[in-house]
Amino acid sequence: MRSTSSSKRYFVWLPLWIAFGIVIGIVIGNGFSIFTSQKKIFSGGNKFDAVLQYINEAYVDTVNTEELIEKAIPGLLAELDPHSTYFTAKEMELTGDDLEGHFGGVGVQFVLRNDTVMVVSVIVGGPSQAAGIRPGDRIVYVNDSLFAGKGMTTDKVMLNLRGAEGTDVKLGIKRFDNPKIVNITVRRGDIPVNTVDMSYQPAEKIGYIKISKFGGTTTQEFISAISKLKKAGSESFIIDLRQNTGGYLQAAIDMVNEYLDKGELIVYTQGRAFKREDAFANGSGTSKKDQLIVLMDEGSASASEVFAGAIQDNDRGLIVGRRSFGKGLVQSQQKFVDGSALRLTIARYYTPAGRSIQKPYELGKSGDYNQDLMNRYLRGEFDSQDSIKQDNEPVFHTAAGRLVHGNGGIMPDVFIPRDTIGVNSYYISVMNNGLVYEYAFTYTDKNRQRLEQFKTWQEMDAYLAYQPLLTNLISLADVKGIRYRPYLVTECRNLLNLQLRANIVRNFFGDEGYYSIVLQDDIVLKKAIELIQEKKATPAAIKGQTYKDVKKNSIMGYYRDRTPSISIISMDMNNWV
Template identity: 50%
Template sequence: MNKRISIYLPILIAVSVIIGIFLGNHLGKTPQTGFQNFAASKPNKLSTIVDLIANAYVDSVSTEKLVEEAIPTLLENLDPHTTYIPARDMQGVTEEMQGNFGGIGVQFSVHNDTVQVIDVVSGGPSNKLGILPGDRIVMVNDSLIAGVGVKNETVLSLLRGQKGTKVNVGIKRKGISDLISYEITRGDIPIISVDVSYLIDEKTGFVKVSRFAEKTYREFMDALEKLDRAGAQKIIVDLRGNPGGYLMAVVQMVNEFLDEGELIVYTEGHAQARKTYTATSKGKWLGKNVFVLLDEYSASASEIFAGAIQDNDRGVIIGRRSFGKGLVQEQIPFNDGSALRLTVARYYTPSGRSIQKPYEDGTDQYYHDIMNRAVHGEFQVADSIQFADSLKFETKSGRVVYGGGGIMPDYFVPVDTTGFSGYYSKIMQKALVYHFAFEYSDKYRNELKKLKTAGEFITYLSGQHILNRFEDFAEAKGVPKDPAGLKLSGEIIENQLMAYIARNLIGEEGFFPIIQRIDKTLLKAIEISQSQDSIGKILAVTK
C-alpha cells in the first residue's frame, strides 16, 4: 500500500498543480471582471484603453491627465504643424491672432532686477493716468517685483488680465521719494502687426509687417495710405522674420497689388477640394512698384504674399530663401476650452508651387533645416541651393521659379558677416549694446526727449562720443578694450547704439531709419528700386 502511494503521489501532486493553474487562470479573468468581452466589443482601441484604465486599473489615476499627455505624442507622427493647444494656453493664442489683449498699456523692460517702463500706449489705461516712460514698476497688487529676480513672464502674468478688471501698481519715479500708487482698470491693448512705416526717400516707402492677424490688413492699408499721401511711388514690404498668421489677412493685402481675377493662392488636401483665392478688384497699389524682403524665418502667410507677387510678375523678391511652411491648419475646439490645430491642406502659389518643405525625416530634422542650410553655405551663396527639374515652374511672363520648400528670391543677399569680430561677439553675448542704450536713455532722458526724428538722434548722438563711452561701459562689464575689433565692428556698434537709444525715446520710427544704415538687405532693395524705371525692366534682368 505504501509502495503504491509512493508511486502515485508525485503524479497526483502534478495533476493538482495543473488543475490549480488552469482554474487560477480562468477564474482570475473573465468570470471576475468581464473586461475581455468589453474590449473585444469596442472598435476604437484608444478610447477603450482609457476606459479600461478608468474602470479596472489597480490604482486611482487621472485619465484626463493621461489623455493630455498622450495627445502630443500621438500628433508627433503627423506633420510638424499639427498641434494640440491645452485650454490653459488658448487665451494667449487667441490674443495673438485677434491682435489685442487685456492689460495696462505699457511696454516694459527688466533691467538689473528692475521693471522699467520703456513706452506707454497712447490713449491706453496707463497713459490716461499719467504713467511715464522711465517710471519703475515696484509693486503689483501685494507683490514686490523689484530686486527679486523677476522675469518678463511673471510681470506679464501680473499686469495682463480681463478688460475691466483692476490692478494696483506702485511706481517709483525719479525726483519723488515716495512710491506713487495707481489703481488701473485694464483695457484692450492692441498687438501691433505693422511695426513701422516711413519714407526712405521722396519716392520710396517702407513698411515692416511682423505678423498676420485679424487687424493686420487695416494697419497695412493705413500705412500705405500714409505713404501714398507723402508721395511714395514704390513700396518696400519687409516680411523678414514674419512667421505668418491669418490667411484672409494676407489675401486682402495681396489683393491691393493685383488686377481683378489674378490668382493669389490656392489650397488642396486629401479630404479637401481645391479652394482658389483670386483678386476681387483692381488693387489700389496696382500701378506702383513693389519690393518684398524675405529671410529664412519668413513663413506661411509671408510666403503666400511673396509667392503671389513673384508668380504674377508684380514685384521683386529680395533676400534669402524663406522657411517653407505651406500647410493649412484648421482649429477644432473641444468642450474644455482646448483645441486641435489639424493640418488639412497645402498652400500652392499661382504657378503651382508647393510652399511646404519636406518633413518626412521627423520634426527635429525639420526644424534643424535652417542650421543645415547654414552649414551647406546657402546663407552665403545662392548657387549652393540645388533644385530638381521636377520643381521648376514658370511665372506669368515665363520666368523660371522653383518649388520644393520656401520662396527663392529674385535677388539673393547673403548673411552679412562683414564687421563681425571677436570683440563684437563678446559684447553681443552679454547684450551690452542693449544695456548701454537702456542706461544712457534713462540717464539723459530730459535732453533726449527734445529729439523727435531718427535724423535728429543721428545728428545729436554723433557728437556725444557714444562709441568711446560704450567701450568704457563694456570694459566695466568684463569685455576688455580691443582697438582692432572696434575698428572692424565700430560702425555696426555705433549705429545699433543710436538705434536702440532712439527706440527707447520715440519707438520704432526712431529705430528702423537708423538701423537701415547697416541693413545690407534693405540697402540692396533700395539700390535695385533705383536701378530701373519699372518692375518690368527689373524683372527682365532676372530672366
C-alpha cells in the first residue's frame, strides 16, 4: 500500500519539478546571456568600437558616446610619439588658416591688458580701418554682450572676432579720449598673414631676413625679400630662423632651392608605411653663389631644421647660434566631418647626410620629452658648447667631409651662448608681469597725436631716447608690487630702455621698426655680419674647414659685455583677428 501511494505522489509532483527546472534554466540562461554576448562582442573585430557599442546599449545610465570619444582619442594618442595630436573642432576653428597665409577676421592686432582687449594696430585697407576702428581702441562689447573682465583669454577673442569672410560683428568701442561707448559694425574680410617679419640691410651689402614660420605664402614672401635686398645691393644673406617652430615642409624646400645647385639633395622622408621620398634642388635658385648664414636657437624646429640641415650638409652656408629643438617627425593631417582633425606621425625627416633630425623619445612619455629644453638649460647647454651631450649620438659627414651629429637637432657650426649681462631678478619680474608692454601701450595712448607726426621709426626712436620712459616704468612696477632696487635697475636699465622704445615704435611701425631696434645689440647677428665680412661663409671657405676649425669658431664668452639677443623678448604681440 505504501509503495503504491508513494508511486502516485511521485507521478503527481514529477511534472511540477520538471517545470520548475525549466524555469530556473531559463532564468539562469538569461543571466548568463549577458556574459555570452559580452564574449561575442570581444571575440574579434574592432574592440574600441565594440566597447562603445556595448556602453551605448547596456550601460546603467544614459551617456554621450561622442563626448567619450573626444576624451578617449587624446589618451590614445598620448601613448604614441609627442607630436601625434588631436584637435577638436573648436581648436581647429581657433587655429584657422594661418599657415595658408590668410584667415577670416576683422583685421586688427590686439593685446589683453587688465582683462580688456586693446587694439594695437589696424591693417591698412582692412575691414576695421574701413569701419573706423583706430589703434588704441578698447573692445568692450561684442554683439551687445560685455566683452571684458575676468575670463577674457586670447582664445575667446579669436573665437568671437574671427569668422567667415562677409559676416558682420558689432563692436562696442571705448576710446581713450571719449567716455561714451562707440558702436561700430565690422564686416569680416580675408586677412593676410605674413611669415617674413622683416628684411633689411644691417650692414653694407648684407641682407637680413627674419622668418617667423613656414606657411603657404612664405616662398613668395621670401623671394620678394631677396629681390628687394638684391636691388639694394645685398650680396650676402643672413636668414634668421630663431624661435621659428616650423610649418609646411614644401616652403622650406623652396627656400633651400634658392641656394643649392641642381641635383643636390635637400631632404628625404621615410616611414614604416611610407617609402622614401627625396627632394632635390632644381637649379633655378637666384642666390647659389652668395654667402649665407642661418641663425638658429633651441626654439627652431621642424621645417627650420630641414632648411638648416640642407644648408649644412651641402656645405652651402654656416649655421650660427645654438642647437635647434630636434623635431624631425612628419605629420599627416586627416579632418573629420565635424571639423576636428588628427595629425598623425607617419615618417621622419632626414638631412642629405642621412641624419635624423628628431631627438630621442619614448612612446607614451611626452612629459619627459617636454622637459628636454629645461634639462638643456639646467645642465648649461645654452651657456657652454661643452655642456651639449653628444656622446651617444651617431656621427655623419657633410658633402665635403665635415663632421656633424645626428638624432638631436642641428648643431651650429659657430656656437654662441646666450648673453645674461643685465638680466637680473628685477628685469625678469618686470618682463614676466608684462609691465614693459603695459607701459608702452599706455604711453602710446597718451601721446598718440605727438607720436603720429614721426615719418620714420628712426625719428621716433631718437625722440624716445630722451624721454623718461624708465623712470615712469619703475613707478608703475612699484605700484604693481615690484620694489625699486637701485643697483638692479642700474644693471638692467639699458635692456629695459631698449624694450620700451622698441615696443612703442612697434605700435606705429610694426615689426620692421621693432626688430630694427632690438637687433641693434644682437650678438648673434653681429657675429654673423663679422663672419660674412671676413669671407668665412663662402662655400669654398666652408668646404675647407675641419672639425677643429669649427670648434675654434665658437665664441663662448665672447661679446659678454653686450645686451641679450632677441630670444628673450616677449612675443605676445602676434595676435591678429
